[in-house]
Amino acid sequence: MKESQFYYIATYGCQMNVHESEKLAGILTTRGYLPTDDQSKADIIVFNTCCVREGAEQKIIGNIGAVKPLKRQNKNLIVAVCGCMTQQSKMANYLREKFPFINIIFGANNVEFFGKYLDTYLQQKKFQNDVIIDQDYIENENSVEMVRDSTLHAFVNIMYGCNNFCTYCIVPYVKGREISRDAQAVLDEVRQLVQMNYKVITLLGQNVNSYHSTLNGNPVDFADLMQLVCDMNGDFELRFMSSHPKDLTSKVIDTIARNPKISKYIHLPVQSGSNAVLKRMNRNYTREKYLCLIDEIKTKIPNVVLTTDIIVGFPGETQQDFDDTIDLLKTVEYANAFIFMYSKRKGTPAEKMPNQIPIEIKRERIHALLALEHEISNRVFEAMKGTQQRVLVEDENNQEYLAKVQCGKVVKIPKGVKNLSVGEFADVLITKYSNGDLIAE
Numbered sequence: 001m002k003e004s005q006f007y008y009i010a011t012y013g014c015q016m017n018v019h020e021s022e023k024l025a026g027i028l029t030t031r032g033y034l035p036t037d038d039q040s041k042a043d044i045i046v047f048n049t050c051c052v053r054e055g056a057e058q059k060i061i062g063n064i065g066a067v068k069p070l071k072r073q074n075k076n077l078i079v080a081v082c083g084c085m086t087q088q089s090k091m092a093n094y095l096r097e098k099f100p101f102i103n104i105i106f107g108a109n110n111v112e113f114f115g116k117y118l119d120t121y122l123q124q125k126k127f128q129n130d131v132i133i134d135q136d137y138i139e140n141e142n143s144v145e146m147v148r149d150s151t152l153h154a155f156v157n158i159m160y161g162c163n164n165f166c167t168y169c170i171v172p173y174v175k176g177r178e179i180s181r182d183a184q185a186v187l188d189e190v191r192q193l194v195q196m197n198y199k200v201i202t203l204l205g206q207n208v209n210s211y212h213s214t215l216n217g218n219p220v221d222f223a224d225l226m227q228l229v230c231d232m233n234g235d236f237e238l239r240f241m242s243s244h245p246k247d248l249t250s251k252v253i254d255t256i257a258r259n260p261k262i263s264k265y266i267h268l269p270v271q272s273g274s275n276a277v278l279k280r281m282n283r284n285y286t287r288e289k290y291l292c293l294i295d296e297i298k299t300k301i302p303n304v305v306l307t308t309d310i311i312v313g314f315p316g317e318t319q320q321d322f323d324d325t326i327d328l329l330k331t332v333e334y335a336n337a338f339i340f341m342y343s344k345r346k347g348t349p350a351e352k353m354p355n356q357i358p359i360e361i362k363r364e365r366i367h368a369l370l371a372l373e374h375e376i377s378n379r380v381f382e383a384m385k386g387t388q389q390r391v392l393v394e395d396e397n398n399q400e401y402l403a404k405v406q407c408g409k410v411v412k413i414p415k416g417v418k419n420l421s422v423g424e425f426a427d428v429l430i431t432k433y434s435n436g437d438l439i440a441e
């Protein structure tokens, strides 16, 4: 038997999933496993899955299938599958039948119990299966020792689940109802991270704007929570993800504007620029209300960087609806837009809607929008030339420091003028935008 045991975790989907994988890594580390980037060296492979779009699911199914030869070579290899795909019992059963070599399957909401499943499997060598939408899991958030991916960036969950039921989206069905984590627990975790010298703290939730908890008997909303974090001593930046426009209040915008520690970067998914589509999506805001919010943000936070999510080809989307999205994109000028083709999800209301859009039209629309956004994004970053930006130095090579502005765009700072170190914030002057990177002094 070899001396060390290795784990490999394949993570798919959103940042919340990336964070869940940090818990999986922690659980494996506590049991003596070491990380490896090489699947073929692993003694345990965990697939932490995403089911938001069919494309992602198909890719994951392919990747799980590709493990079969490894399992043949190494009979002791343990294969575990968890996350949003397996939270749906039909999918969990399908995977179990299609890939009988899977040893452990569990859902999105019981990552904290992975250690228990693994220990039981190792003792009994019997398939472990546990898929529950269990809201008690929050109590366990603090009980898992995480192995964080980065020494500079840290994610902190502030809520779980979602109540919004956008008609295209499967998240509320797999993640369960929305629950906010206790404010004191959030603040304790952030304080500890700041003391450990983490530089960027990102508060995570499907809709952080609807966060609500109490502290010493007083109500704490999302703006209050951000203010409490900003009041902590330390040189760090605060970010958050994701914001639902329907719940983004002036109080939140004012809190961002007032606090130098809060990133001047807002990801505000719009999904569509057409009122008819927004209504059928159950987004609960209109194009006008969204644009009003953008105006307020731009007025109060003049140097703000905005990004968004957009779905093209939602059932019934007409050329006029799509033109409205184009127009909205041109008006807002996002630094980046994550654009997706609508993907039918079983059990969601949009699945049954009439006038599903043919794939060719979806493709045409996504290409048109991507090309437009590419142009807009270039303009946004070109316009940063001559501006002062606060960046975090994240890496270096012989010639330059590699830093990032708040929205994640790389800034190259040539060496030789000033000595910087990785993990340091620096105020730099952007001098150029070339080949997709910003250059600074």
Ligand code: SAH
Pocket: 052, 053, 168, 169, 170, 171, 205, 206, 207, 242, 243, 244, 269, 271, 309, 310, 311, 340, 341, 342, 343, 344, 345
């Ligand atoms: N809670 C977050 C995002 C969740 S999913 C929010 O509301 O902002 C991330 C993105 O995936 C969504 O913003 C949406 O643009 C996209 N998405 C979700 N379901 C989809 C589907 N069925 N087809 C295509 N894109 C989808």
Ligand code: SF4
Pocket: 162, 163, 164, 165, 166, 169, 170, 171, 172, 206, 207, 244
């Ligand atoms: Fe899905 Fe809408 Fe909830 Fe975001 S807010 S997770 S898009 S249902």
